[in-house]
Amino acid sequence: MKTNIKPADGKLGILIPGLGAVATTLIAGVEAVKKGISQPIGSLTQMGNIRLGKRTENRNPKVKDFVPLANLNDIVFGGWDVYSDNVYEAATKAKVLEPGLLNAVKSELEVVVPMKAAFDSNYAKNLTATHVKTGTRYELAQEVMNDIKNFKEKNGCSRIVLIWCGSTEIYYEATDIHSSLAKFEQALLDDDKRISPSMIYAYAALKLGIPFSNGAPNLTVDIPALIELAKLTETPIAGKDFKTGQTLMKTILAPGLAARSLGVSGWFSTNILGNRDGLVLDDPDNFKTKEVSKLGVLEDILKPETNPELYGDLYHKIRIDYYPPHGDNKESWDNIDIFGWLGYKMQIKINFLCRDSILAAPIALDLALFSDLAKRANLSGIQEWLSFYLKSPQTAEGLPPENDIFKQLIKLQNTLRHLMGEDLITHLGLDYYQELVDSL
Amino acid sequence: MKTNIKPADGKLGILIPGLGAVATTLIAGVEAVKKGISQPIGSLTQMGNIRLGKRTENRNPKVKDFVPLANLNDIVFGGWDVYSDNVYEAATKAKVLEPGLLNAVKSELEVVVPMKAAFDSNYAKNLTATHVKTGTRYELAQEVMNDIKNFKEKNGCSRIVLIWCGSTEIYYEATDIHSSLAKFEQALLDDDKRISPSMIYAYAALKLGIPFSNGAPNLTVDIPALIELAKLTETPIAGKDFKTGQTLMKTILAPGLAARSLGVSGWFSTNILGNRDGLVLDDPDNFKTKEVSKLGVLEDILKPETNPELYGDLYHKIRIDYYPPHGDNKESWDNIDIFGWLGYKMQIKINFLCRDSILAAPIALDLALFSDLAKRANLSGIQEWLSFYLKSPQTAEGLPPENDIFKQLIKLQNTLRHLMGEDLITHLGLDYYQELVDSL
């Protein structure tokens, strides 16, 4: 099986639309790890182990030692932004990482200078962009493709992946122009405003056969036109919305409650954050995009239609408030009203003092590395096994998404085992109790 | 496959050593459910669904409709206690359930009168027992066997299971007398104090081929002598310690953190509760038994030896405080110190306003029903697939326990699928993306 995966030779270029808090934290971190002064905690590809074979075999290699991923030393970063700050300057303004750490990788960060962004201020009104391309949507797409090709050549990359780390766009739904590749390409020519900036980047990447992952809750590659293009160019896509903070906790906890058949009557979630993301989400139109992405997970996990006595009356409410005193240190508070035996009520309160970009950066890294692996393994189109990283995972049409993070993890791990020709794990384990099995 | 499982014909007697808060909540609840005035929330066997086949098949029967379990209407309850209160009186004193509910099943509860307990006050000094058997340990075991036989005959039961719902015993470890059945039986004759009361019940049950489950953290059936006896009489055993409240949350959350390769430097857990369990645990000797049971789960899930950078320095501390104002309304508070990308620190606080017996009762029910199923399916000895319900699950010698509740759930579900001849589920799911699979 492994012979089908092309090796990870040469340099991998990771190109990022949106060099804000998440992207600069990712880049600074990878550079620090390369220098041996820090560790890529939170990255499954770098720090995680995977069990192979039976429990008693004690085979638990690191994921990066099991599947042929690009080595961190072979990564080159680039990207686009609506501000012209280089990554050192942008990271300093983002105030996620300490000055001491940033200074240790200053020279590596200063050379990463953003290319001008393809932008439309209607999609993020709270931003004042100063470093943008001009032209019709068709021209912007061509320019982005040129940017990619130039970057690849200039940096001697053998492969490129794109990962959207830009702001959340305002809420929109798919329309007729998004329904097929032909219509989408016509709309590009028409400079149709319904094509969002993130779609321009996705189109450019997929057209070139370059994997694209979407870290924000906007539709982007979730539209038929771009799924069609991904199939056509045999390119992996993964979307959407990095699963960090509160939703991460929700997709950990809700499966646990469901496992025990505990009822849930209400789930109130509030967030406070004070970074640029918080500022953008202070606009109700942008918040709605995020809200839709966050709301779905509970229904998908708890399945009220299958369990009406337990989840039929669930009241789920999500709030995000811009709160400057916290900066990037996002804080969430959840109140969960559950009920157990005979309907007796209980409550769970979770207060998560997290750091938005610290949680997102390793996810961005893993998606970049795994989408590159997928490309080399000839996996194209929707990569459902990457749902593990995403708030609102893309699936084949008609297939309900799996938001349960533990099912997502097994899916990811069994996909890796499958790719490498290892036995899938079912946790049945009756063979450890041989005499029992014999008696069956 | 299903043909190998004997049908659940006739009445099932559930006999419980320890008719305190948990047991009376269980009994009152089952009676209320039988009358249609309440629902067995929190019971996987009664309320839970199990997915069969592919996601697109939409086969999600209730567990009780999938495997041949005893029907609640066929259950008869009995038990032993150190106080002579009948179950109505004991439930009233436990103050878990509302008077209105208890009165609705008063006549059913009043007829459940405890048999005298096999007790040794050295194992629970904070209790003042008034309703106990006398005699040597050997004689006590004989009496318990007689109690079981009489109960079975008197109530016309076709099958019996035992489930320990008594208090936590003081801390002890296995010694030579626990190392083989022969030595254990000699020690019974010698009235050796190292045989704890719970072991007497377990011995009596297993000797009669009756399944035994252990809801407390004492060793009980976790000793070689009784494992040997279980094999000899082809009897299922399951231990130990009902997984409720804080440990339940811990085995939900810790796998989530580990899944994401997030580091954990500290986990502080405190509990306050004011019921009889809290009173018993106020004695440091009894608390130690509980502490050992609770401490293990994190190490088993996080595996510091495999992931020293993430979990090597984990400081785990557990406190339980007796706090009368809360009664049975146990409350836990956890502070979890985690670290992510580049070592940056974050904190999670969980405040669980739970109800001890409300969470435990459905677990006791499921263990009773599943251990009866196991017996009928010729599964004997340690039932690792029931780990899902237990804080400190028993495993085959040399096999590390699985404390991750999601692996436990898959194990349980795949065991049921296996018993019923259904395909095991791996969550690989590549076949939903047919063209991808074809290309592999």
Add this chain to the structure above:
Amino acid sequence: MKTNIKPADGKLGILIPGLGAVATTLIAGVEAVKKGISQPIGSLTQMGNIRLGKRTENRNPKVKDFVPLANLNDIVFGGWDVYSDNVYEAATKAKVLEPGLLNAVKSELEVVVPMKAAFDSNYAKNLTATHVKTGTRYELAQEVMNDIKNFKEKNGCSRIVLIWCGSTEIYYEATDIHSSLAKFEQALLDDDKRISPSMIYAYAALKLGIPFSNGAPNLTVDIPALIELAKLTETPIAGKDFKTGQTLMKTILAPGLAARSLGVSGWFSTNILGNRDGLVLDDPDNFKTKEVSKLGVLEDILKPETNPELYGDLYHKIRIDYYPPHGDNKESWDNIDIFGWLGYKMQIKINFLCRDSILAAPIALDLALFSDLAKRANLSGIQEWLSFYLKSPQTAEGLPPENDIFKQLIKLQNTLRHLMGEDLITHLGLDYYQELVDSL
């Protein structure tokens, strides 16, 4: 001094516009207390003590034994509402009190039937009123006065007080028509929409010389016209907004932080509640009224203009979310970002699982009793000493309000001591250390 206070002879009628959750909880409670089956916890007048003289004198009478208040047994309740439910029915729907308690005072509650309300749906759009008076604002005021007189006569009351327990009205500010009594009375005749329903009740009461207290955040008696009328008819007024829950906690905690010169950079407050009040506040126009009332307290206590280094950058945000699963069981969560020595940051989180009406009812009682006392003691106009009970206390023009609950308490207590001719307390206490004093 005491001789100046007229005795509390005869019956006191407490008339309440708005017989919802708060009012019905108040009425049911007072009836239960009269019957000796419950206690008026939370009422300073009934349960509180007041220290008199020096600490060593040990004189700590109950407030009700110190000042001549109306006895609970002499109270008769009545009121107006936009629904025709009697108080028993309304209390049952409010779901604040248990059915058992309500049934014990059922006959007392059923006889309290609301009079038709003076209402204007523009002031509370989320309510569907079905039990309202018709007519111009002038006619409504006349009708309310007739209602009051009829009630007084029918029930044989010697004195009446009014206390507004209706919903929060939409946000409005004082205009020219509110600036003098003459203009206000002309506006009544003109049926000017800028006169809110609560003002009609206040006008009617004050015109008759009847004390009026305002439990909601609408302006009502906070306008020059009605202050003028209160002086004219020598009537006490007290406003506005019962200080319960989160704001109560805020005015307890903020003075503590200020006392220690600890800085505050941010205070985020969120509330979830599911009663009718929550429903009304789900309308942004009504929420704004509440928000303005709640926002002021921190600035008044922390005084950023006097302490710019400590409080100059304070970011204060308040949220209220309608959350039906909790009903009347309001829950608040606060995150407070403070800083200490050398600017080091700390955080305080407060989670208050409170009950809205349970906290408000005794405040309504005390305001009723104290405003009656004020009337008998010839205290007329603004009663600043009742600020203790109010989120947004009324003061003489140009005088900053005191929101610090401890200063408010001293003010209240010293006012009572002053009325009764007792020494004011300064807590100087040097005289306990006589030799020190001698040496000064």
Add this chain to the structure above:
Amino acid sequence: MKTNIKPADGKLGILIPGLGAVATTLIAGVEAVKKGISQPIGSLTQMGNIRLGKRTENRNPKVKDFVPLANLNDIVFGGWDVYSDNVYEAATKAKVLEPGLLNAVKSELEVVVPMKAAFDSNYAKNLTATHVKTGTRYELAQEVMNDIKNFKEKNGCSRIVLIWCGSTEIYYEATDIHSSLAKFEQALLDDDKRISPSMIYAYAALKLGIPFSNGAPNLTVDIPALIELAKLTETPIAGKDFKTGQTLMKTILAPGLAARSLGVSGWFSTNILGNRDGLVLDDPDNFKTKEVSKLGVLEDILKPETNPELYGDLYHKIRIDYYPPHGDNKESWDNIDIFGWLGYKMQIKINFLCRDSILAAPIALDLALFSDLAKRANLSGIQEWLSFYLKSPQTAEGLPPENDIFKQLIKLQNTLRHLMGEDLITHLGLDYYQELVDSL
């Protein structure tokens, strides 16, 4: 009045037994403030204002501009410790302050080198002292007096104060040898082990007429012998136990609940901290001293004997756990079970993420400055007006302590007003409503 206070001319030496986390944070902070690179937040003397006269006068000077305190620039620090590290080294190990700040005042801190400590390891078994004096208790006292005199001369100080910042000693109670100065001095000569190390410092200071404040919960100056000595030498004393963190919150919140006549049935308080203080308190004998100091405050504020219906059944429990992951970042969690109108239950949870030494340092500074003021103002013996800073304030025999922080604040402020000849403030304020007053 002011003429009676001697001016604060010349240098003030602050000598500290125990140069650990609190003392080094204090010293580093004062040096940083002197250099203008930081601010003394949390210090009432430096940052706090005091209102003078009527509200409308707008006289709110800083405390330091109102009373004649020593100027920070005139302060010289010294002290004793059981380790020989200079203050720069000790502060670095304490990990309270950032390296950047410490380096900015490195030269000022390095010159503060501890004198050898008077120590007895029986009083703090978890410490391994390496820098101690030898000799009998009498000899140790003489040496400490010599240390003080030498320090004063060498540094050209006009005045000295001592403030205990050492560890909590094990629990002990006053015995006969502590009952009079004569017996105490004989016990010194006898090298009686019942004289604790902290008493030796206190004796030495008082013998020289030097004010002594006690930041730990050991008795120290709370014994008749040393009170007698303080009177004899006309020296101010203040004890005991800096009021920081959880107890600070408790004495803020409890008065608020009591003000509103809300009942309290339980108060559970737990703390986790990982500094040297936490290590010492991990010894049950030392914890008991702290526990006794912390337990008293609730009873004193709530007065269960006066309010049995509200506070008669209060269950108060306090825990402190050593938790290394948090270092000096002490965290407390409180659950408070309250009840209101008709006995309905509510809960308050407080989670305080504080910093132990950051909260304590400004208290130590204020106590030093105010005890120096007291000396110059001829206030001698117990300084009850400094209760504001202390968990377990000392009072005249037979006088119950005031733990309510707001009464303590008024006492402090009115004492300052009294010393400076300003009107005491009663918050009566009726004169703002002149016409009302006239009518009385």
